[in-house]
Amino acid sequence: MALKxxxxxxxxxxxxxxxxxxxxxxxPVVKNNLQAARVAGFGNIGQAVELFIEERDLPKAEKVIENFKMNL
Known part of the structure; x- marks a missing residue:
């Protein structure tokens, strides 16, 4: 399973x-760096959460991702 x-x-x-x-x-797989840092007793600044999906799902997801980002 390759993640993007x-x-x-x-x-x-x-x-x-x-x-x-x-x-x-x-x-998606969610990597919450903020939560992980807090549990470990550290602070975290910057990009706190990352989302990953399987590469095979990327073509299906591209339009949804693009529309979501355009509406921010």
């Missing part, structure tokens, strides 16, 4: 994109 990063940014925006992808049966 499709988003880095805030947790709130990532959740919105995740929801849009799940509506078309694509379930």
């Amino acid at each position: 990063k499709i988003f880095s940014g805030s947790e709130i925006i990532a959740a919105g994109l995740q929801q849009k992808l799940e509506e078309i049966d694509i379930f």
